[in-house]
Amino acid sequence: MLQGLGQRGRREIDARRAAPGTLTLFLAPALLLYAGFTLYPVLRTFYNSVHTIKPHGVEEFVGLANFSELLHTDFVFWKAVGNTALFTIVATVADVFGGLLLALVLFSRAPLAPLLRILWFTPVLMSYVVVGIIWVWIYDYDWGLANQILRAIGLGAFEQSWLGDPHIALWSVMATHVWKWLGFNMIIFLAALYALPGEVLGAAELDNCGWLAKLNFIIIPMLRPTIVNLLVLSFIGKMMVFDLIWIMTGGGPLWSTETVSTYVYKRAFDWNTFDLGYPSAIAVVWFIIILIFIVLMTRLLRQRDRLEF
Amino acid sequence: MWRRTPLILFLLLYTVVSGGPFVWVAIMSVRTTPEIFANPYALPTRFHWEKFAQAWSHSNYSTYFWNSIIVVTTAVALITVFGAMAAHCLARYRFRANRPIRFLILSGMILPPQLLILSLFQILLDYHLYNTLTGLILVYVASHLAMTVYILEGFFAQIPQDLFDAARMDGYGDFEIFWRITLPVGAPALFTTVTLNFIILWNEFLYAVVLLTEDDKRTLPLGIMHFMGSHQLDVGMVATGLMIAIAPVIVLYALFSDTMIRGMTAGAVR
Amino acid sequence: MAVVAIEALSKRYPGSNETAVRDFNLAVADGEFMVLLGPSGCGKSSVLRMIAGLEPITAGTIAIDGKVMNQVPAKQRDIAMVFQSYALYPHMDVFNNLAFGLRRRRVPAAEIDRRVRQAADKLGLALFLRRKPHALSGGQRQRVALGRAIVREPKVFLFDEPLSNLDAALRVSTRNELIRQQHEIGITTIYVTHDQVEAMTMGHRICIMDQGEVVQIGAPLEVYRNPVNTFVARFLGNPPMNLVPIELGRGSGRLGSVSIPLRSWSETALGPARSVLLGIRPEDLYETPPRPGDDLVPIAMRVSAVEPLGAETLLVLTLDDDATDIIARVGRDTRLRVGERATIMLDTTTVHLFDPVTTRVIARDLA
Numbered sequence: 027m028l029q030g031l032g033q034r035g036r037r038e039i040d041a042r043r044a045a046p047g048t049l050t051l052f053l054a055p056a057l058l059l060y061a062g063f064t065l066y067p068v069l070r071t072f073y074n075s076v077h078t079i080k081p082h083g084v085e086e087f088v089g090l091a092n093f094s095e096l097l098h099t100d101f102v103f104w105k106a107v108g109n110t111a112l113f114t115i116v117a118t119v120a121d122v123f124g125g126l127l128l129a130l131v132l133f134s135r136a137p138l139a140p141l142l143r144i145l146w147f148t149p150v151l152m153s154y155v156v157v158g159i160i161w162v163w164i165y166d167y168d169w170g171l172a173n174q175i176l177r178a179i180g181l182g183a184f185e186q187s188w189l190g191d192p193h194i195a196l197w198s199v200m201a202t203h204v205w206k207w208l209g210f211n212m213i214i215f216l217a218a219l220y221a222l223p224g225e226v227l228g229a230a231e232l233d234n235c236g237w238l239a240k241l242n243f244i245i246i247p248m249l250r251p252t253i254v255n256l257l258v259l260s261f262i263g264k265m266m267v268f269d270l271i272w273i274m275t276g277g278g279p280l281w282s283t284e285t286v287s288t289y290v291y292k293r294a295f296d297w298n299t300f301d302l303g304y305p306s307a308i309a310v311v312w313f314i315i316i317l318i319f320i321v322l323m324t325r326l327l328r329q330r331d332r333l334e335f
Numbered sequence: 336m337w338r339r340t341p342l343i344l345f346l347l348l349y350t351v352v353s354g355g356p357f358v359w360v361a362i363m364s365v366r367t368t369p370e371i372f373a374n375p376y377a378l379p380t381r382f383h384w385e386k387f388a389q390a391w392s393h394s395n396y397s398t399y400f401w402n403s404i405i406v407v408t409t410a411v412a413l414i415t416v417f418g419a420m421a422a423h424c425l426a427r428y429r430f431r432a433n434r435p436i437r438f439l440i441l442s443g444m445i446l447p448p449q450l451l452i453l454s455l456f457q458i459l460l461d462y463h464l465y466n467t468l469t470g471l472i473l474v475y476v477a478s479h480l481a482m483t484v485y486i487l488e489g490f491f492a493q494i495p496q497d498l499f500d501a502a503r504m505d506g507y508g509d510f511e512i513f514w515r516i517t518l519p520v521g522a523p524a525l526f527t528t529v530t531l532n533f534i535i536l537w538n539e540f541l542y543a544v545v546l547l548t549e550d551d552k553r554t555l556p557l558g559i560m561h562f563m564g565s566h567q568l569d570v571g572m573v574a575t576g577l578m579i580a581i582a583p584v585i586v587l588y589a590l591f592s593d594t595m596i597r598g599m600t601a602g603a604v605r
Numbered sequence: 606m607a608v609v610a611i612e613a614l615s616k617r618y619p620g621s622n623e624t625a626v627r628d629f630n631l632a633v634a635d636g637e638f639m640v641l642l643g644p645s646g647c648g649k650s651s652v653l654r655m656i657a658g659l660e661p662i663t664a665g666t667i668a669i670d671g672k673v674m675n676q677v678p679a680k681q682r683d684i685a686m687v688f689q690s691y692a693l694y695p696h697m698d699v700f701n702n703l704a705f706g707l708r709r710r711r712v713p714a715a716e717i718d719r720r721v722r723q724a725a726d727k728l729g730l731a732l733f734l735r736r737k738p739h740a741l742s743g744g745q746r747q748r749v750a751l752g753r754a755i756v757r758e759p760k761v762f763l764f765d766e767p768l769s770n771l772d773a774a775l776r777v778s779t780r781n782e783l784i785r786q787q788h789e790i791g792i793t794t795i796y797v798t799h800d801q802v803e804a805m806t807m808g809h810r811i812c813i814m815d816q817g818e819v820v821q822i823g824a825p826l827e828v829y830r831n832p833v834n835t836f837v838a839r840f841l842g843n844p845p846m847n848l849v850p851i852e853l854g855r856g857s858g859r860l861g862s863v864s865i866p867l868r869s870w871s872e873t874a875l876g877p878a879r880s881v882l883l884g885i886r887p888e889d890l891y892e893t894p895p896r897p898g899d900d901l902v903p904i905a906m907r908v909s910a911v912e913p914l915g916a917e918t919l920l921v922l923t924l925d926d927d928a929t930d931i932i933a934r935v936g937r938d939t940r941l942r943v944g945e946r947a948t949i950m951l952d953t954t955t956v957h958l959f960d961p962v963t964t965r966v967i968a969r970d971l972a
Contacts, residue, residue: 500659
């Protein structure tokens with residue numbers, strides 16, 4: 027009977043629907059900005075990657091030449107990929123499991139835990155500029171804290187040029203990055219720990235489980251979804267790392283801290299020849315690699331966690 | 336009691352490790368550079384508060400600071416308004432484009448900035464927005480909408496439908512419902528996103544370094560880097576500058592630490 | 606004051622093959638308190654929401670005072686609704702919660718003030734006008750929800766299971782409060798619930814629904830005494846009516862080894878069936894005969910459980926050659942114990958017969 031009625035009347039009646047005009051008004055500002063300054067640039071980057079972009083808008087279609095040069099002859103790119111991979115894997119594992127450790131320490135009724143939680147979270151909020159500069163000072167060979175402490179406790183022989191030695195520069199930057207992010211993972215794990223059902227832990231006590239056993243057999247397995255989520259989140263974040271490296275070492279010395287993102291920046295803005303096409307190709311390749319990783323990781327790690335309480 | 340000694344040592348150690356560097360910078364910010372080089376780790380003999388005034392007026396810090404204020408507050412305001420509108424629409428109404436639009440916006444969270452900066456550079460140049468605060472604001476808003484919509488949509492969706500039904504029966508239209516129901520009831524989530532966005536954008540570096548080049552347009556992170564570049568040895572002044580940059584974040588954090596932490600964990604432990 | 610006429614109403618939710626409401630017909634008289642009763646998922650809330658204008662109608666019409674409301678948006682239907690979760694605006698105080706709907710309708714401020722204060726006084730909320738919902742108890746919130754509907758002075762009140770979030774004691778007192786208010790104000794009311802006690806005590810008439818359809822409409826006692834099928838028979842009454850299969854003989858039925866005279870049913874009424882369902886309410890089974898007469902049939906059973914409730918006692922009994930449990934309500938001073946044999950009197954004047962296949966009642970057709 028109502029079929030001939032047209033959509034308008036129907037929508038006025040349903041509390042869960044609105045007129046197209048209303049929907050548009052709600053969504054338009056966000057969508058327009060997003061489309062213009064995020065989606066369109068992505069498409070344009072893909073477009074750029076198959077061109078050579080010279081100054082003054084001169085563009086030249088080059089097909090897959092950028093990609094071929096990138097993958098076959100660009101040793102800096104591959105060094106950067108290696109650095110980024112190393113950085114990502116080590117730093118991710120370090121700050122996720124480090125965060126877990128900190129959370130467990132606070133969870134075990136450490137004194138002043140609420141205060142410490144707030145204090146230990148502070149590095150997360152600081153700008154990379156602040157963190158980077160401070161740690162550059164700490165790593166300074168002559169008067170930096172790192173070497174001073176080593177000298178003070180008689181291990182002066184181990185003093186290093188933390189950021190100047192190509193063999194350890196990346197590790198130094200990694201340490202700083204982990205230092206900044208430990209607190210973030212810590213508070214997420216703390217929230218997850220407090221959300222664990224108390225009855226399960228109580229049952230374990232009754233089953234005569236010591237702290238270590240409880241940890242191994244109950245807490246860690248139940249935290250698996252959170253661990254996985256944070257690993258993925260951290261992984262993605264670190265694959266894109268730019269700020270800290272740029273501020274602390276600029277990619278040196280000798281490409282030892284060069285990452286894919288710093289390389290993209292350099293090829294675009296710091297190179298003898300101006301060409302936006304090539305770095306766009308790098309960005310595209312890296313994006314595809316990130317996507318593959320995300321799909322792989324989520325599939326691999328998420329498959330097996332369906333926890334029922 | 337003594338069994339806890341290793342634990343207490345660890346707590347102390349990590350507190351020093353995580354907080355030490357900031358304390359050190361704070362101390363250095365009130366000492367002069369010669370004093371620092373004489374003994375980097377001593378406590379200040381005199382508190383040189385005048386350095387803050389110096390940094391503010393002589394090193395263009397006031398410009399950098401105000402640029403940051405303008406850019407960040409405008410961007411956060413726009414993100415909050417546009418994001419809330421979009422989140423409300425996606426959470427409340429059923430329409431065919433709902434799922435695709437939601438997917439589109441949320442997938443923005445995994446886009447690496449490198450994929451965007453080069454084209455944004457071109458685009459802003461084309462539209463004469465390069466090296467302008469306006470251009471940076473627009474870029475900031477677009478790139479941070481995704482996370483805000485994600486958090487707000489999750490929260491708004493949990494507001495019971497009954498409230499909206501009752502308002503509808505009381506005669507309220509769609510926008511009034513957004514204005515009088517969603518926003519007030521969703522205020523905690525809005526507050527969380529405002530503080531989170533403020534801190535993230537206050538610290539933002541990559542987009543700013545690509546899209547701003549003139550000194551009087553620089554935001555604070557850029558300003559500090561620039562200053563660091565040209566005054567590398569004037570450690571004392573750089574330290575003062577760092578403290579100026581840290582100050583707003585510390586203030587916000589001291590006031591709202593609980594809310595912020597709760598907001599972040601709510602988003603990630605979904 | 607309004608008459609609500611619902612004809613051939615039906616509802617199918619998009620994306621579902623099932624019909625939530627099917628061919629629903631109901632006429633509510635002016636000032637009547639009509640209860641929609643049924644188990645979860647029977648469609649009663651869908652009907653209510655369609656009347657309110659919150660859900661689009663798939664087919665059929667809803668008319669208030671003769672005017673068809675299908676296309677009329679909710680705010681123009683002059684209906685007020687009390688939600689199960691109260692739906693109070695958490696960021697407004699009680700006064701503003703009550704005034705919200707009136708402000709929108711451009712009622713003058715003085716009038717709003719008068720109506721709000723009057724309703725608040727009537728509901729005992731006068732001291733709480735400046736409090737926010739989170740500072741109120743469950744019962745107080747419920748009253749605010751009710752007040753919000755009252756100040757609107759609408760044509761129809763709709764209630765969606767308003768008492769289900771209250772604890773037992775509060776439920777009883779609020780129930781009486783609602784009855785009193787409706788009686789005083791006299792507005793046509795449609796009340797949805799799954800609780801048969803609420804339905805029996807509050808409604809002028811009850812409309813029983815099951816699986817999207819109307820099963821029976823009538824006054825509470827009418828529906829209680831003359832259920833139209835086994836669903837209604839067992840839905841009303843606690844403990845529910847006992848249903849046991851009996852073998853039909855000539856003018857009587859056999860229950861185990863007992864013969865029960867069925868003099869009020871003709872052969873034609875009983876039809877060709879060999880067995881039917883006998884329905885007898887627990888209160889119509891007696892330990893000692895309440896009156897002399899041959900319409901009380903003794904049945905020997907064994908007591909399998911005794912549940913003393915204080916004011917009375919429930920006996921769970923089993924027939925010798927049968928597994929069926931029969932529940933009887935007996936006096937509080939019964940001496941029967943578990944395992945004992947008892948002779949229970951069955952009152953044949955209050956017995957019901959149901960067709961086991963169609964579940965419909967077989968009506969008495971002889972005097």
